[in-house]
Amino acid sequence: MNPKDIDDILSGRRGDLFAHSLRAGTTLAEPFYRLGLNLHQSLYRSGLKSSHAVDAPVVSIGNLTTGGTGKTPFTARLVKLLIEQSMIPGIASRGYRALKSEDSKNIPANDEKLVLDLMCPRTPHRQNRDRVAAAQALIDDQVDIILLDDGFQHLRLKRDVDLVLIDAVNPFGYNHLLPRGLLREPLNALKRAHLIVITRTDQITQEELAEIEKKIRRSTEVPIIHVHFAPTGWQDHRGNTVPISESHQTAVAFCGIGNPEGFRKGLMKLGLELNNQNWFVFPDHHHYTQDDLNQLAEVAREHANGRLVTTLKDLVKIRELIPQGITCQSLLIEAVIDLGEDVLIETILTKIKQEPGMDTDNHG
Numbered sequence: 474m475n476p477k478d479i480d481d482i483l484s485g486r487r488g489d490l491f492a493h494s495l496r497a498g499t500t501l502a503e504p505f506y507r508l509g510l511n512l513h514q515s516l517y518r519s520g521l522k523s524s525h526a527v528d529a530p531v532v533s534i535g536n537l538t539t540g541g542t543g544k545t546p547f548t549a550r551l552v553k554l555l556i557e558q559s560m561i562p563g564i565a566s567r568g569y570r571a572l573k574s575e576d577s578k579n580i581p582a583n584d585e586k587l588v589l590d591l592m593c594p595r596t597p598h599r600q601n602r603d604r605v606a607a608a609q610a611l612i613d614d615q616v617d618i619i620l621l622d623d624g625f626q627h628l629r630l631k632r633d634v635d636l637v638l639i640d641a642v643n644p645f646g647y648n649h650l651l652p653r654g655l656l657r658e659p660l661n662a663l664k665r666a667h668l669i670v671i672t673r674t675d676q677i678t679q680e681e682l683a684e685i686e687k688k689i690r691r692s693t694e695v696p697i698i699h700v701h702f703a704p705t706g707w708q709d710h711r712g713n714t715v716p717i718s719e720s721h722q723t724a725v726a727f728c729g730i731g732n733p734e735g736f737r738k739g740l741m742k743l744g745l746e747l748n749n750q751n752w753f754v755f756p757d758h759h760h761y762t763q764d765d766l767n768q769l770a771e772v773a774r775e776h777a778n779g780r781l782v783t784t785l786k787d788l789v790k791i792r793e794l795i796p797q798g799i800t801c802q803s804l805l806i807e808a809v810i811d812l813g814e815d816v817l818i819e820t821i822l823t824k825i826k827q828e829p830g831m832d833t834d835n836h837g
Contacts (some may be wrong), residue, residue, distance in 0.1 A: 476733060476754050483647050483654055499653040506651050510658065517628045524631045527608045530618050530825035531632040535625025537662065538646035538655040541731025541757070542638035543672040543808065545585055545786065546702055548620055549592035550808035554818055555618060563616030564589060565607040565630075566623065568600030584758065585622070587789040604630050618825065625665075626657055634824045636817075637666040641673045642735050644685050663692040668820045674811065675701035676738050696820060698813030702735075704743060707802040708785065710792045714805070720744055724782040724802075725751045725773040729759030736784055739804065751776055761791045770796040 481487040482495050516522040534551070536542050548564065555562045568583045582590065586598050597614040601607040608619050608630055621630060625637055639645075646655030663669065669689055674682055686697055708714045720743045728736050733754045741747060753769065755761070773781050781801040783791075788803035795801045810817065 476756060480643075480734075483649075485647075496653070500649075503650050503653040507659075510650070514628070522629070524628055525605045526631040527605065527612055527619070529608070529612050529616060530634075531608065531621050531624075531630060532618065532634040532636065532821055532825075533621040533624030533627075533632040534636050534638065535621075535623055535627075536638055537625070537658060537660070538640070538643070539651065539657060539731070540640070540643070540646075540655055541735065542640040543700070543702055543732075543735070544622065544638055545588055546592070546806055546808040547638060547670065547672065547700060548622065549589060550700075550810065551620065551817075552593045552596050554814070555821075558818065558822070560618050561616045562596055562618050562620055563611035563614055564593075564596060564598040564620045564622060565604050565611055566598070566600050566621075567602055567604060567627075584786045584790050588786050591785070591789070625662075634668070634821050635666045636668050636670055637663060638670045638672055639685070639689070640732060640735065641671050641677045641682065641685060642732065642738070644671070645688065660688070661692045663689060663695075666693060666695055667824060668695055668817060669693070669697045670700055670817075671697060672700045672808075673702065673735050674699045676735065696813060696816045698817055699811045700808050701811060702739065702806040703809045704739065704804055705807050706805045708788070708805055709803075710788060710795045710801045717743070717805075721780060722746055723777045724780040725753070725769060725777045726782045727753040727755065727769055728784050728787055729755035729757060729761070730784055730786055731757045736804075739806070740782065743804075745782070759787075761787070761794060763794050766791060766794040767796055770799045773799060 482492045517524060534544055534548055536544070552562050566585065568586065583600065586600055589598055597611055597616055599607040599610040604621065604627060611619050621627070621632060624630065624632060625635060643655070645660065648654060650656045650659065671682070671685060689697060704717045706714050706717050707719065722744050724745060726740055726745065726747055730736060737747060737752060751772065769781055773779050779799050781799060783801060783803055785803040785805060788801065791801070
């Protein structure tokens with residue numbers, strides 16, 4: 474079952490018998506997920522499980538839902554902001570399919586790390602299922618602040634700041650916990666957050682944005698900032714980059730990311746005409762095969778003069794699989810903070826007790 478089918482079923486857009494049956498089954502399973510979640514959190518509250526501190530402040534960048542909220546480009550933007558504050562950030566992440574290792578430097582990079590290595594080439598990034606070990610490896614790398622990827626539900630590593638990203642296109646995961654919806658936790662979990670980041674705010678109306686903020690305010694009064702992802706150019710599988718102005722209306726587009734709808738809307742804003750013949754969605758973190766690319770190339774030759782378009786997260790995995798005579802380009806994007814960049818920095822520096830612009834050598 475592809476991601477679009479799952480979204481159509483969970484959202485209620487599909488009304489056939491199979492969809493009704495699946496919604497009924499997942500509704501029955503939802504309380505068991507809630508029970509497991511409550512048990513997991515109670516183990517930490519009671520002290521039966523411990524959260525571990527490391528010798529550097531930790532900023533968690535997490536989600537309330539499954540699926541893509543734009544953590545990767547937002548993390549890249551935050552890295553640049555922290556460097557402007559004379560800090561040395563590092564990134565700790567689990568790494569999809571990462572093997573447990575005492576030395577996180579030995580773990581192969583996944584797609585998100587490959588992208589962040591391109592966007593933040595001088596920033597250490599350690600991946601390990603044991604994120605405490607990953608954080609400790611970053612301290613050995615002499616960083617003075619750690620960005621914990623996808624850390625809101627990862628209670629084993631203590632953090633100083635919790636940033637929660639909410640995707641404006643599908644903010645609350647159909648208002649149900651997994652598996653009936655996409656929520657990892659109920660909305661009242663936002664009480665743990667220190668700041669909320671609403672992403673893709675350019676893809677909804679001001680009225681819809683106000684409704685999202687109103688719903689957030691039922692759980693928390695922490696600052697809310699707005700972010701959109703601006704296209705900056707195209708990079709092909711050979712590493713060549715061209716300006717965003719050189720966009721084409723014809724291409725075969727595909728992706729295997731957490732929020733394919735956000736990518737599709739971004740392409741259509743650039744004038745790309747997409748339909749069932751030239752738009753293909755794969756599962757998040759899809760492991761592409763040569764057969765996948767051969768089939769996409771065949772469609773591209775027939776309908777788009779041999780042009781494929783995808784995300785950078787997908788492109789970094791398939792550079793060697795592109796068939797001869799095909800051009801595969803990724804859309805390059807950057808996070809733009811439309812509202813609250815100063816609040817973001819102030820929140821982080823206040824929580825870690827550092828004044829803006831302070832030399833990190835004096836940070837205690």
